Amino acid sequence: MIMNKRASEKTVRFTLYILCVLLIASAGCIQPAQETGTMNLQLDVFPNPVYMGETTSLTATLENNAKKTYRNIKIEVFDPGQFGAINCPSLSKRELKPFGVADLTCSFRAPMIDKERVVYLGVSASFDSSLNAVQPVEIISEEEKKRREMTGKMESKPRIYSYEDESISLTIEFSENLPIVARPTEQYVYFTIKNKGDGLAKINSFRVSGLPMQCDIPNEFEPIKDEFQKIACKLSPRNVNYLSVDNIIVNIDYTYEITRTIPVTIRK
Incomplete structure (x- = not known):
């Protein structure tokens, strides 16, 4: 009697499972994606x-x-x-x-x-991926800056730019509004990586090239909540007689894990 009852329960379970799959129901048969x-x-x-x-x-x-x-x-x-x-x-x-x-x-x-x-x-x-960013940067001489100010053509551009993929985001923040003025005073650019998904991000490598700069890149990236430590780079813009356009190229390799x-x- 007990065996027949268990066999009957299994038959009912199997039938309900098939119906659940066919109807794509959400009654606990299959966990929603x-x-x-x-x-x-x-x-x-x-x-x-x-x-x-x-x-x-x-x-x-x-x-x-x-x-x-x-x-x-x-x-x-x-x-x-x-x-x-x-x-x-x-x-x-x-x-x-x-x-x-x-x-x-x-x-x-x-x-x-x-x-x-x-x-x-x-x-x-888990899986590996990369986030790549190319940020154009206009560099002008101090003379060009004065000329633009005198003619009313000095237009400031934002100092913060963002890039993202499906898992992480990158913020590029300059210490001053663009364009960069080639002068002796220190100027910086900061990079901030954030985890924008619901998994765990591990930064395997961070590379920056293009516009000359000196960066303090950590050997290991340790997140605080969803944000990794900020990377500071001292800019070393080339001497320009008038103006030039350079690029800051960022390559981030990372591993992402979801559970x-x-x-x-x-x-x-």
């Missing part, structure tokens, strides 16, 4: 609920909905909860092209329990 910029990580467990001592399968799907290729993809279970992993190797891919998909499938055995409980499986997905959890019900 959660988005970090344009990288989506979705978790699915079947069967769920699962009986103690039985096996359930987890599928983690990473979707790249961007128009860029991400590198060094890795998906792994970082928290198996109270489950014992039967087969759960991490998934590694060299790259994930635009609109590509990467899947990790794992099997778990439900532990023996004294009463029904809900446990959580945790999955992480998701999904609840699983274990029954006796």
Whole structure:
């Protein structure tokens, strides 16, 4: 009688699962996709609920909905909860092209329990990417500045500029409004990197070139909340007789990690 009841419950669960998939329902059958910029990580467990001592399968799907290729993809279970992993190797891919998909499938055995409980499986997905910025900078001589002021043609441009991708942002802030005037007084430019997604960002390298400058770049970037330490660079503009246009070129390589959890019900 008990065996028939359990078999009947399994049949009902399977039927509900199929209907849930076909109707894309949100009744706890499949966890809705959660988005970090344009990288989506979705978790699915079947069967769920699962009986103690039985096996359930987890599928983690990473979707790249961007128009860029991400590198060094890795998906792994970082928290198996109270489950014992039967087969759960991490998934590694060299790259994930635009609109590509990467899947990790794992099997778990439900532990023996004294009463029904809900446990959580945790999955992480990491990838490498780059944020590149080219900021044009106009440089004028002091004589040209005076000439423009006398003729009423001295127009100041903003001193703060921003660049971003799906995961991080970069702010370039000059100590004075542009254009830069080539003169002996010290002038600076500051770079601030922020995490704009809901994952964890790790800055692997920061490179700046183009306009001559002396920068104090940290060996390691330590975030405070969502913002990394500010980078200060002393500008060394070339001597100009009239005016010139130079570029500040910034290249940031980083690793980004997103994590998701999904609840699983274990029954006796």
